[in-house]
Amino acid sequence: MEARAMTTGSPTGFFPGLLKAGMLWVLAFLLTVLGMSTPANAQFLSAGIKSEIAKSINAASSESLRKRLKDIDAHYAKLAYKPIWIEGNKPTKKAEAMVEALNLAYEDGLHPEDYDALALFQKLGTxxxxxxADLEIHLTTAAVSYAQHMNAGRLNPASVNKEIVIYPSAISADAVLTNLRKTTNLKAYLRLLAPHTQRYERLRQALAIYRRIEANGGFSTVASGPVLKPGASDPRIPAIRKRMVEAGTLKNAGGGLNYDNALAQAVIRFQENMGLEAVGTIGKQTIAAMNTPVSERIRTMEINMERNRWLQNEFAPYHIFANLADQVVKVVRNDDTIHAEV
Known part of the structure; x- marks a missing residue:
């Protein structure tokens, strides 16, 4: 009777109580294990971030990258290695915005592949x-690199030409990460890092136009032939009109075979843009400029945007700008060229 009472008695009896306690312990254990593995808890994430930085420093392929990573490590140390881009065990909206900015780096003449932009996009679902931890550090490294490139250029000027005596100073990794953590408008902050000049903005707008032209098959071409002066007639005039519309110096390509004043003014503006003698006469140099592939124009714009980043904040409102590559000297006032000599 006593034995039966022990097995069929009240739930507060010995065995039911033991079973209940055991079930609670198993449940607690499972929750702990699950909490430690998927999704990651803060403690393990911080440890992973610290470890990932150390591995990245050891594997750095250059001294400049190693220095950047050490600066990043110093910033994270101040945060006790808490994440910048992760919250609630997933990437934040700011992380997604940063990855998007990296994938749009080409808009400023930079290369998304330099920042592993596509790979970072693919990691957003982890x-x-x-x-x-891997996403956190690789996104931080890419963000700092991108910010410093936007601020002072991607290349060391001396590595391009030893005769270029420019020493651009980029924003520090610590300042970049502090600002990225604090900003509520990441896109606006990143734009502040680029040169604040009309020259740079014009290049940026032109680059977007030329990329669209490239995507649509490139520029039309103009056949070679005798020198053309305003007032002349020539079967190539319609092709020249079309080319000037593509260059943005003429509004429409309508008209006959006569080299009229409207077209002459468009050609003069084109020649000015190309650093040619701007008198409206269309000779071999102007035809060659018209027939330069759009890919080459894009490359030239990217180079000029890089030069602008090197020289950010170096120009006074009134200055003389010598472009040795194009062999042109310009007198500039408030970003507008008021005189040019070839």
Whole structure:
């Protein structure tokens, strides 16, 4: 009777109580294990971030990258290695915005592949501890690189030409990360890093136009032939009109075979833009400029945007700008060229 009472008695009896306690312990254990593995908890994520930085420093392929990573490590140390881009065991909206900015780096003549932009986009869906730590550090490294490139250029001027005596000073990694953490408008902050000049903005707008032209098959071409002066007639005039519309110096390509004043003014503006003698006469140099592939024009714009980043904040409102590559000297006032000599 006593034995039966022990097995069929009240839930507060010995065995039911033991079973209940055991079930609670198993449940607690499972929750702990699950909490440690998927999704990652803050403690394990911080440890993973610290480890990932150390591995990246050891594997750095250049001294400049190693220095950047050490600066990043110093910033994270102040945060006790808490994440900048991860919250609630997933990438934040700011992380997504940063990855988008990296994928649009070409808009400023930079290259998304330099920042592993596509790979970072593909990592945004990760939720495990190791994957989140990897995303955190690689996104931070890419963000700092991008910010410093926007601010002072991607290349060392001396590595391009030893005769270029320019020493651009980029914003520090610590300042970049502090600002990225604090900003509520990431896109606006990143734009502040670029040169604040009309010259740079014009290049940026032109680059976007030329990329669209490239995507649509490139520029039309103009056949070679005798020198053309305003007032002349020539079967190539319609092709020249079309080319000037593409260059943005003429509004429409309508008209006959006569080299009229409207076209002459468009050609003069084109010649000015190309650093040619701007008198409206169309000779071999002007035809060659018209027939330069759009890919080459894009490359030239990218180079000029890089030069502008090197020289950010170096120009007074009134200055003389010598472009040795194009062999032209310009007198500039408030970003407008008021005189040019070839």
């Amino acid at each position: 939720t495990n501890a190791a994957g989140l």
